[in-house]
Amino acid sequence: MAPEQPDLLAVAVRIAEMAGPAEQVEAYVARGTSTSVKAYGGEVESLTQAASAGVGVRVIVDHREGFAYAGTLDESAVLEALTEARDNAQFGEPDEFNALAEPDGTAAANLDLWPAGLEHVPTADKVAMALELERAATSRDERVRSVRVAMFADARGEGAVATSTGIRAWGRAGNCHLAVQALAVRNGETQIAAGLSVGREVGDLSVDEAADDAILRATRLLGATKPATQRITLVLEPRMTATILGLVGGMLNGGAVLKGRSPFAGRVGELIASPLLTFVDDPTDPRSLGAEIHDGEGLACRRNELVVKGVLQGFLQNSYTGRRSGTASTGSAQRGISSTPGVGAGALAVAPGVGTHDEVLGAIEHGLFVTSMAGLHSGVNPVSGDFSVGVEGLMVKGGELAEPIREATIASTLQRLLLDISAVGADLEWLPDGSGGVTLVVPDVALSGT
């Protein structure tokens, strides 16, 4: 095994073993390294090399929970975090379901998520890729002569969880990406759009893919105008679909259900979406950049079907919400070092439907192809389901992409959007955040413009 393993897990175990007879102690220890190179104007604008580490300690005593973290693995800071977490536990109120996770017998998936080659890539090569990306993005179309930034970035990290209840978990993963924000200019008008290429190893990345994607996205918006207010058929490109289903995934959080904040509470077994829609959270799928072996409490990640043919199958749970709801953890605890474990999806993806992107689009007589959404944090309410976001995109006429539009909004509720889906494409695309989307069609949505 890798040489890092004993170190980090040993740190976590040592803290967990400091638990007194009447208390439970959990240590989540993580460390990582990252590089980011930004190119601009043919030069390196910035080069950042960073290493960071930290520990989060959770203590449960008499069913009261306390937490503390430190952004370092220094011995004194680690011990201070344990002391603070113990002190903090006196102020939490008792909850009979408060307890740490315990080994549940689910075996960890055998996944290799470590980009072994990445650590041997010289910094000079990373710099060269960022510079080449800027060059590519600004030399292929006369309307695109500058970028806001062209970037190479990578991150590699490992994490360990140990508890006084017997959890021992360690994992590591890494990835890298190229990203460019291209500026397209014509007649005094400027449009900006991003192109991306992501992968685990540098060899998975494509400068051409990122550059061409940014150029296409920025240039096709030139001349965009505000559309008329109307009800319209939306064609969501895969990344828009993934974004919207990510919001839905948040509403299928067992914590939100228990606390009366999910409109899907009590609806397991019911049709909550079009029968065309199936979506699954499966962090054990190595195609997802969100793939992980263990969740934030050290339980094995697993495949969780959330909606199958439109029918709600269940909710995502961590050990607290699982215990309190009378089910069990689904291995869906999500956290960083600075917080207690929440609940969330790691690799939410839509099951591919029927038809290529062109085939799905070709069937639309009049619609709006949505390529970006703005204001998701201000216009989407995960409790009520109210959904209202700014959009850019292209009109669809007679099955073809037509003129660009901007400064418009689309509005509905997430519940309504799910039920109204009329086509699900087969063009599964994995996205940088670990989710997977397909082209999706939703008819009769309010488009607000002039």
Place this chain on the structure above:
Amino acid sequence: MIDHDIIRQTLSIALRTGGDFAEIFVEDKASSNALFDDGKVENLSSGRDRGAGIRVIVGETTGFAHTADLSAAGLAEAAGAAGAAALSGGGGVQEIALTRQHAPRPNEIELLPEEVAKAHKVALLRRANDAARGAGGSITQVTARYGDSRRRILVANSDGLLTEDDQVRTLFTVMAVASGDTGMQTGYQSMGRTIGFELFDRFDVEDLAREAAERALLKLAARPAPSGTMPVVMGPGGGGVLFHEACGHGLEADLVAKGASVFAGRVGERVADPRITLVDDGTMAEEWGALAIDDEGSLGSRNVLIEDGILTDYMWDLLRSRQEGRPRSGNGRRQSYKHLPMVRMTNTYVLAGPDDPAQIVADTPSGVYVAHLGGGQVNTATGDFVFGMTEAYLIEDGKITEPIREGNLIGNGPAVLSTIDAVGHDFAMGSPGMCGKDGQGVPVGDGIPTMRVPALTIGGTA
């Protein structure tokens, strides 16, 4: 926070590879948060983040490295990494003389968070919960959060600057859920200041909780928001985020320099109605974006960005002001020692205007009145921006009438600025905000008087 000899030595190491400029930013941040949810105190958590970020600038290139190891050896290693990243050939040994610069703080702190018993912090939460639930039987869930942070920073650079700040912030938020025949609705309210626990001598958490609860209850009966373009009146304080998005980001010099702002090249031009004067002010005492120094050691300052409708200046950080050979404006900020600074807003607000707020509404035959806004987002290249309305009403025949459901509004910054046709003589600061840019969040404040935009697009369904 750290020995001055070590600072000098670290800066010298950073410049060994030939850098033009080196800087060390040291941060020691302690925070505590308490969460009340679902009828009980869920937990109290505390955190400590301490480290240094070192950057070296050579020509147009910045090298950056950070470390949580504040020993001489740890800093030397980070300085070497930052210098190597900005490699330009041999630079030799450079002696740096540091001159301590005093930075006057916008306000004093009366009660440091670490001097307040945890039990007192936690006790506020239950009071808020009880007040919110007492607002009506339809309130079915309440979440209350208390948070404080004390962030001590030191900035020293090869120009000889040595300066420090001690930033204390305290925040309290309440979210209430109301349930009825139409489903669930939420109401959110927050208060935050760059002060200590004395925040709670000035504001009552119970009032705050009731406001959150009443907002949720109000929306149970709200109608779907209209769709299409119509006049929008923004209440005092409630709409500051509009300016933050409509033009604030577009006036950040880094975006301007790259042609990614619709306001590039427009200094001296009329960009807004003459009633509009827009200020960004880091020295505004106690406000959420207040600071003595920015995260590059520049003194916080009050900068007029738009004066009587004329664009007067952008906001600047060290890098952009060096390139342009002009003074900094105290807008170089970063989320933590792990991040490079960039141009950011502090407290951004529009000064009160000449018009009677009541008359502004009365003169609006039909439209929307926005009493409270959520966050927003802008595409600085096109100027198109959205912001969320979390409490809004219809205006019918010059009167504020029925509440409408939440949603986004969309507009274009330059178009909105130049068409504002009424600015009230009232003024209020809005809620504390967290502004995100390129993955970094920093605390910001905003404020406006009542004002009217004749045409904004409401993202509703009706």
